Amino acid sequence: MIDVPVLISGAGPVGLTLALALSRLGVRSVLLNDRKETTRHPKLDVVNCRSMEIFRQLGLAERIRAAGNPLTANQYSAMAASASGPFYTVMADRHLIYQPVQQAQAIIRACRDGSLPLESMQRIAQMHLEPVLMAEVEADPNIELRMGWRLYGFEQGSTGVVAMAHEVDNGEAQQFFAQYLIGCDGPNSRVRNFLNIDYDGTRDLVGELFIIHLRSDEIAGLFPGNQPYWHTWLTRPGFAGLLVSPDASRNDYVLHRPFAPRPGESLESVIDAALGVKLNYQIVQSGPWRPQFLVARSFGRQRVFIAGDATHQFMPTGGLGMNTGVAEAHNLAWKLAACLAGWGGPKLLESYEAERLPVARRNRDHVKKCAAATFEAQMHSTDALLLDGPAGESARRAIGAEFERKVSRLYESLGIEIGYRYHGSPVIEADHASEPAYDEIRYTPTTWSGARLPSAFRDDGTAVFDQLPMDRFTLLAFNADADDYAPLQAAADECRVPLAVLPLHERHLAALYERRFVLVRPDQHVCWRGDSLPMDCHSLFNRLRGAR
Incomplete structure (x- = not known):
């Protein structure tokens, strides 16, 4: 049996962050993960300003920025008929969030009234973020990383948790005795299920959406200066979607659509319609997915806690999924360290749920409003959008203004990000x-x-x-x-x-x-x-x- 202060199930961004935060506080941990490698798909596309403040405290902010979107690249959000135009509006200068990191950080340094975060957000795909965190974990003597290992059960006692895990490939079993067990093991969390904690919220509220991950060296050329916009919301009669560029220096893109290809449509025809022009690209992955608006009814019991997607599932409108989880790990780490050091009292770990569950619910409500705003903004598509002359210009201005009024809440909500x-x-x-x-x-x-x-x-x-x-x-x-x-x-x-x-x-x-x-x-x-x-x-x- 292996004796360890904290056992963490799940080595996604939240589990990795928790292990690193604990190590900075002098606490050893074992980190188990089903997968043998970091994700190969973009998944998230932004580390928000509060998470970047937390990563700064962990000494990781600059490494994350070096792996992400160039510091001089834009963070624009636009609405258009297609990626090749016509564009109805481009949100660029109206808020700190859209500024290149280099420029945003200069604005932050000049601020003296406390109204801005210490760090601006960073565009980065999860497939580029995870290796940064993983490399730090692998080099940390306080963390034992076991990739390809799965937790399959545990029992709590008055002094700790006995957990059972096995290696996925060969079935080798191992027992652990940990003073605390933390489940950062995603939406289908085994830890949450073992605790018999259900989600609160309405499942499948918006139904099934469709995603395509593609690569192309040519799409950037559709944008000024060969810098693809962060988000390009697409709407015209017969087509709606979202083209995401997690990183302007790389050739990965993610196309979201409200439904799967219809009979007679191919993936290529959907991509061509989104781009508005025929370009060369490679389809990496595609498939349906179901966004959720769920929060766990409890965040743990006694010596076992959950964090990240195990506690909440959010539609990515507003970028609050992983970022909410990072703040949960930040909140939990120092409390675990305090209890392990002996000065934390019995109510300290209880406060994790008392503090973070209401924030998760608040974030879920915000994400719902953001999702509604995007759907509403894309509903006002008319044939006039594609007309030449004054009528077309007027229609494009009108839908662009409506987009900025409604969809800006996805990007400009510092009250959600740092005001909780x-x-x-x-x-x-x-x-x-x-x-x-x-x-x-x-x-x-x-x-x-x-x-x-x-x-x-x-x-x-x-x-x-x-x-x-x-x-x-x-x-x-x-x-x-x-x-x-x-x-x-x-x-x-x-x-x-x-x-x-x-x-x-x-x-x-x-x-x-x-x-x-x-x-x-x-x-x-x-x-x-x-x-x-x-x-x-x-x-x-x-x-x-x-x-x-």
Whole structure:
């Protein structure tokens, strides 16, 4: 029997991220995966800004960017009759999200009001993201990776979990004793099924869609500067779909269509209709798929938890599938590490579900609205779209404006990506101030307890986030001496909670962070704030570590 602190089932992006986050916190893990290699298909096409902040904390942001879309390439979204035109609109300059990474990062560095993330999003296909994470895992002595191994059962006890796994090819069996088991094993999660946890939501809400993965060196030439747009939404009488370019420097494309080829249609005829011109290409894969809007009713029990697609299945409208899972791994990792280190109390791991399940539901509702917006925008196709002259121009302007009004929510929702808050968490001190706006689209920077700390830069250009250690809480202290926060430091020491102090003096940070003292968790979320210390600092830390 192999003894390991954490056993992780599933080595997709979320399982890999969890293992790496645990390792950064000094925790060993064994990572099991049915497949023997990383995926060969694009799957996701974006790592959003919050996930990039998390990967920055893990020291991986630059490696991911190097493997993805060039930093100078556009991130545009367009609507057109076909990839060769006519184009009704191109969303380019209206929001940070559409800017090339290089330009977006310059805008972020110039921002002083906390309204932007620390990192812009990154276009990258999952088949290029996974190898980056996998290489990091393979080089990490804290992680034992077993590709081609499948979990087939487990039993929980008061001190840990006995899990059984076998090698897929030869059936060799192995028992593991882990203090915690985490299922990152996808929509058909064995871990979730063993726990008898069902999904909440309506299955097959939009029915069956169709996807084609193709490769072509010629499609890029249809776009200005040979840079294919990130998303090109296609609509004209008799045709609707979406052409995705996960990476402008590579020749992979994904074509989505609302239904499979009809009788008399071939895959080639569907692609030709989408492109609007006959080009050379290679079809890599095609098939139907059923998008879902589901969230698990629970995120785990006792010493077994689930994350990623095991907890939720979202239609990719809004790009919140893997990105929600990365935030789940980020939330769970430090809590597991705290409990393994002995200072995390019994309510700390319970708070994982209390915090992340409402966010998953909020994200699902947002994705539903995004899906409805795309369907509605593509419904207004008329013959006038293809006319020459003023009538055609007017029709194209009208549908382009409708597209921007409705579909922009897929891309411009910083409120969803970085504005989520952990309402009512048992390990966050309740904030008695009125809650600021909590909008899906617009992000309101705030240090209201439970919110992600707004990202900002110090006078010397250092990012505040880069001064927040991921293995401890951080007290932001404005114009304070050590004596001013000594009781808080003493209480942390008594409760064995690791605490760093970051003295700050910048006026713009004092205004942004709203209170003289702001306590930030390892996952960059605010858990308490005040202009003076609480009356009972010891009681505060017992709440924050889940001991009461």
